[in-house]
Amino acid sequence: MRNILITGGCGFIGSNLAVSLSSQGHSITCFDNLARRGSEVLLNRIQAAGCRFVHGDIRCMEDLQRTSDSFDLIIECSAEPSVLVGTQGADASFMVNNNLIGSLNCFEIARQRRMAILFLSTSRIYPYDRLNRLTFSEEATRFGYADDSPGVSASGVTTDFPLNGARSLYGATKLASEIMLQEYSHSYNLPAIINRCGVIAGPWQLGKVDQGVFTFWLAQHYFGKELKYIGFGGKGKQVRDLLHIQDLVNLIEKQIARIEEFRGQVFNVGGSTCSSLSLQETTALCQKITGNKVNIDASPVDRPADIIWYVTDNGDTEATFQWKPERNPETILTDIFDWLHENEHTFTGLLKG
Ligand SMILES: NC(=O)c1ccc[n+]([C@@H]2O[C@H](COP(=O)([O-])OP(=O)(O)OC[C@H]3O[C@@H](n4cnc5c(N)ncnc54)[C@H](O)[C@@H]3O)[C@@H](O)[C@H]2O)c1
Secondary structure, three states: EEEEEEOOHHHHHHHHHHHHHOOOOOOEEEEEOOOOOOHHHHHHHHHHHEEEEEOOOOHHHHHHHOOOOOOEEEEEEEOOOOOOOOOOOOOOOHHHHHHHHHHHHHHHHHHHOOOEEEEEEEEOOHHHHHHHHHEEOOOOOEOOOOOOOEEEOOOEEEOOOOHHHHHHHHHHHHHEEEEEHHHHHHHHHHEEEEEEEEEOOOOOOOOEEEEEEHHHHHHHHHHOHHHEEEEHHHHOOEEEEEHHEEEEEEEHHHHHHHHHHEEEEEEEEOOHHHHHHEHHHHHHHHHHHHHHOEEEOOOOOOOOOOOEEEEOOOHHHHHHOOOOOOOHHHHHHHHHHHHHHHHHHHHHHOOOE
């Protein structure tokens, strides 16, 4: 049994982890500033599952120091996760303070208290301008990649993908945090794992256009709201892979059991090729699952930081942890539909865009 502090514990990933880890006998404390709209609803869920809650902000070291000093593991799940922040000229200070300085405070409290660290990073650390310069074929419903370049093949992007280039303020703050965590782990001999997650989806996600796109797309169909294919010709052929939150939770449970073996190793984590969808294909599945067809507009103009194709190559992660994603896109979207149907009263205001 571990005593675990989850920062961002009232967010989508943090709260799902908290509920699952608590049910397995771990002692869980969630730390969150409740900045994300809807996190107060997820707070009710984690408290009902027996988790403790500390209201605080990771930017403030005093808030972190107010927590108990008996934790043996911190899972850093808090972030401002939008890639659009800064793309329209807004200044970078909020993103840097929240995602980089905040994470550094978490690593520092872990150093002071000798805690292991599991950090939720993102595939957005891979530069979008490099990804978008790969050569793609245009197929009937999606863009396809069938070439081999350093760090990428038809099986997806590996952790060897070159890191030079623009990646969004979000991606940059996450990469900077990864680098600092590796230094902390090596300099202070702290067990640490970094998960570079692709798109995670599933129940309890308050999906928005700039974060949680698959949940957002399903919810727009559910509520009969309009959608738009943005960029890359406006055809909805851009591709991402998606991973069910429960598959991520299953992986993290395996990682926690062995975290003492790792010193800042980086793992790609995503749905992989067998769980990838274009927006067009997502529309077809959402129509099938909800029975609704919505109007979809097209805007051919590319939006900053958008990606034509990103699929996760999980090879190292699967081999290291004997883990594999188990749920396919139709199961993931159906689970979101069922959850939304059961909780429509609670989430209509939050998800009906
Ligand atoms: N959901 C995904 O698809 C995805 C993909 C890749 C990486 N990630 C990473 O996983 C982590 C969790 O993402 P999520 O989807 O659960 O996001 P989320 O927005 O649902 O949750 C983040 C939580 O952090 C809290 N928070 C934000 N700033 C804080 C601060 N300064 N102090 C304390 N709490 C703060 C928010 O209130 C929220 O509850 C993030 O680090 C994100 O970068 C998520």
